[in-house]
Amino acid sequence: MTEPHLLSTPDRRPDTVSRTRRVAGDRTEGQSYLEVKDLTVTFPTADGLVRAVQGLSYSLPLGRTLAVVGESGSGKSVSSMAIMGLHDPRSTRMTGSITVGGEEIVGMPPAELRKRRGANAAMIFQDPQSSLHPYFTVGDQIIEAYRAHHRVSKRVARDRAVDMLGRVGIPNPRRRLDDYPHQFSGGMRQRAMIAMALVNDPKLLIADEPTTALDVTVQAQILDLIMELQQDFGSAVLFITHDLGVVAEIADDVLVMYGGRGVEYGRAESILGQPLHPYTWGLLESIPAVSGEPARLHPIPGTPPSLLALPSGCSFHPRCEFAGRVPGCTVDLPELVSRTADTTRASRCHLTDPAGIFETDILPRLP
Amino acid sequence: MLIYILRRIASAVSVVIVTLVASFGLFFVAPTDPAGTICGQRCTPERYADISASLNLDEPVVQQVGDYLKGLAVGRTYHSGGAAIDCDAPCLGYSYTLGQPVTKLIGQALPITVSIVLGGAVVYLIIGILAGVVAARRRGTYLDRLMVGTSLGINAVPYFVVALLVSLYATFLPHSAYHPLLENPLTWAGGLLAAWLTLGLANAASYTRYSRASMIETLGEDYIRTARAKGISERRVVYRHGLRAAITPIATIFGVDLAIQLTGAIFTEAMFGLPGLGVLTLRAFNQYDLPVLMAGVLVGSVVLVVMNLLVDILYTILDPRVRLG
The missing domain is CATH 3.40.50.300 (P-loop containing nucleotide triphosphate hydrolases)
Structure with missing residues (x-):
């Protein structure tokens, strides 16, 4: 070595x-x-x-x-x-x-x-604080990413977003989905970014x-x-x-x-x-x-x-x-x-x- | 939220009262002679005393302020040369030069001004924001330079030149006049079109630049790159993600602008022959019609305070990070 x-x-x-x-x-x-x-x-x-x-x-x-x-x-x-x-x-x-x-x-x-x-191909960025839109909920942003490439109802996309948030280790994903990025900690925000990037597999x-x-x-x-x-x-x-x-x-x-x-x-x-x-x-x-x-x-x-x-x-x-x-x-x-x-x-x-x-x-x- | 709004309203009321008392002091305690001005050059002492009494100028200032506030709250009765004139609450005084209660005068003038200003605001917000967004997206191109140049040009010429151009070239517009909205909305809008266009064009120039600057800043944000990386359409990136954030600072400017225009639309009113608040107070200023001037100050301060409150409340709707408390 x-x-x-x-x-x-x-x-x-x-x-x-x-x-x-x-x-x-x-x-x-x-x-x-x-x-x-x-x-x-x-x-x-x-x-x-x-x-x-x-x-x-x-x-x-x-x-x-x-x-x-x-x-x-x-x-x-x-x-x-x-x-x-x-x-x-x-x-x-x-x-x-x-x-x-x-x-x-x-x-x-x-x-x-x-x-x-x-x-x-999806991308995650350096600063999750500035890379997530401050005016939209985390769920909204993940759902948007999914629906950009899948013709599904909001409900289906929402379930998918909950699923993804859970997979990246965010506790209580169904409730946290409606939080705004500023209500997340720095690490949580980056997890949410990763969930958003991976939502379309x-x-x-x-x-x-x-x-x-x-x-x-x-x-x-x-x-x-x-x-x-x-x-x-x-x-x-x-x-x-x-x-x-x-x-x-x-x-x-x-x-x-x-x-x-x-x-x-x-x-x-x-x-x-x-x-x-x-x-x-x-x-x-x-x-x-x-x-x-x-x-x-x-x-x-x-x-x-x-x-x-x-x-x-x-x-x-x-x-x-x-x-x-x-x-x-x-x-x-x-x-x-x-x-x-x-x-x-x-x-x-x-x-x-x-x-x-x-x-x-x-x-x-x-x- | 509700507690916050109630507290803001309470503080707004106190601001208005302080403004009122202060301007009362300025107008009535200042070394001026309102009764003499009203009375004119060939004034008899009896007539002078009568006017003084009817304006309550013979009473102590504190008493005068008290009467004024009482009139606002419950109404009061004026006595002029033996005749009694009832002035119902909210009583803003009695204009001796026009021989009418001020409340009625304001009640006639205010809808005209509000109509002009709000209609004009619709014009300049739509034109200004859209032009600003387009210029920001085409930043550095000839289109962008043309739009910024035009906007600076419109701002550089005096306001009445814009008005002149509108009245000279937009001759297809209906004759400018005020018809109450509730009588016939179409004639109401028709009579105000020229004023809206003038106010709208002149202010659209500034709003083009505000929204261009705000949009350029927003489009450089990391979250816009994130939005693009999602693969959503560029239109959605610009209007949903970009404009949504860029509009917040514009809302602040708009709140202040609206307040200023509501009290200072004199140019537009005078040029298009619309007897609004500006024309009323200007006339009152020239004729030393103190009760009307006082009412102008009162309406102005109420408008300003209310607009500030509305902007603050609007902010909580626009930006989820802002929480009132």
Whole structure:
């Protein structure tokens, strides 16, 4: 085990992690439900073209959880909004391909997109406080989501909503259905959001930092709930986060994004255990140590790049302490390809021996 | 809720009484000479004394206030040159320049003003809110700029220019006049159309911008993204989820606007020859008709207080997070 540093914070219970891993190992790799190929999302603005996502490719089969990790502005949310077809076509340019259940999303007419939104793929958001409409009851909002895709009476939809609220662990669901969001606690609200997202039995659930706005104890409950429901529904989960602790707990696969591109991809245990990209190292180093001697945080130097004008060559080179070790970092953009014997993982870095650098330079620094 | 409303009504009544007493003080204690003004230049001392007595100006101020309030509650009797004039409750005084009880004058003028203002409000709310929503949805397009530009243009020109344009170009409208609603609703509406259009257009300009701003803010909210993510129609997203939330701040502005318009629709009334409250108080101001002015103040403060109360109650209906108590 090369990952004890990930298991040391109190909100991550080691038994949960090992359970997740075991489940992940049991799963047989099915056909990909979500397939993203060479996706580029740009926004023309007055200041120039914002390249939010460039050449992004990944796939996600049913029953698996892919964590997309990165700082703000890395393109992780933009790419997930693209999967939902939530970008305004008037202000967004998209190229490449996104298929959900075999259907191409890029270029699909808005009306067709709308029929699939919430039915095939559903999304839960970061802050349940602001993501639920304050003027409508929780039940009203769940019923609306169900009736958007099912021609059923209000009564049937209401029973379905009660059922869903019960499934996400809200006590007294029939009574709580008529409460407004402000009458729910933060954790309850996120449970209600999950109930709303899953009411149409979607095959793909996109969770955009669903625990960031919650207390640590509630966080763990929500993560457990998502994992539990994923097994019940057999759905694919795309989990967007910047928290590597959450990744350790929930993910089967990990995609690390930087400056709108994928920079490292692979199984969660290999990415967390032996990351091969300097940006991933930086993310690991910036996790605060909770046990042991109090130490200074090690943030990644510099700031995320401007999506209006990405640095030349490897986008990460201005912030990379190893950029001087090999030629080409400032000139050539490395490909995201497998660079080791392990073909399930890929990284976008010119370094010739990243595994060695990780062992000698990075690992001793980790708390 | 009921207790809250009762408490608010009690406080509203006390606000009105304080306003009344204060304005009474201003009008009657101020170094003015109402009796002399009414009496005119060729005034005999007897006539002056008679007017003073009939206005109760010869009594102490406290007594005058008391009489006024008593008149409001149970009515009173005026004595003028030996003749007695009964003024039934709620007695607002007696206008000597018009020779009529003020209550009757207000009773004639108020329905006209209320008709003008409420009809105009319907026009500007519908036009303004819809235009604002459309502009917000088409934000940044030429249509949006055209609508915002037009709205600023209408606001920039004086109000009477709008009125002038309506009366010059909307000649197909029926002749402007007031017919009571209960006599014939059609002639009532017909006679007020021009005024409604003027008031409506002029105010629709502001409401377009209010609702555009409120709508743009609302459409950027997370819960709108959630609504879209459900796969409901864009129309439903905008009108059910968006407008529902965007309308709340507009309701506040509307409450205040309505109160101001009810007491200050002078322009509209005067230009379209509709003898409403504004015309009545303006005339009273010019002729120093104190009882009528006092009644104007009273009606104005009641309207303002009532509108505030209504807005607060409306808020609890609009926003479930607001609980009164």
